[in-house]
Amino acid sequence: MGKIAGRRRIAKWPIVAGAFVVLLVVGLLAWGWANNVLNSRAEAQANACTDGNSTMTVVVTPTAQQPVSAAAARWNQANTVVHAHCVHIDVRAIPSQQVLDALTGKADLSTIGGLPVAWLPENSYWVDQLTTTKPGMVGSPAESVASARSADYPFLGLAGNTVDDVQARAAQVFRDYLREPAQQADFTAAGLTGG
16 A cells, blocks of 8 residues: 555745735834824924914005905915914005105104014115115015016015014015915906016
8 A cells, every 4th residue: 555645734934924024014004104193293283383373564555455465364364384383464554655754763663553574665666765774674685576567566574673583584485475376366456467
């Protein structure tokens, strides 16, 4: 008679290798999930008003009040965050001569509601007058956000004792915000062209 075959055994190494591969895949998936959760939390915290609220006053020439106010309303509704502060924008329409007089000391700042963080006159003439008379009041260079036949609507960040770093940065961010298509559409609707 022939030899009876013994019981066959399965090699252990393929089972161990398969278990290792499964553990490796599960570990990588868990790592990716945990990383995503941590990133989501960090992003939510970065977009939160962790350092509180800040208010920024922007003084505009009356002809630009409607589009700037509409942009500020969208900005405020979105709770826009600048340097971990929710920045609320208050827009005031005041004639450029009155603003210049207050900023240069010919009139009291209280006539325009105190020192604004930014000013949007109808043209660069007013910015040049301020730069010549009180160069220390200029916080950031003027950039046009709209134009019309005889106006270039420069947005000027101001400097002073009551303008903090958050407000100064927010003025620059809001200037760039005014140059976005949605806000430019408001300028166009008001009879002004994009900057």
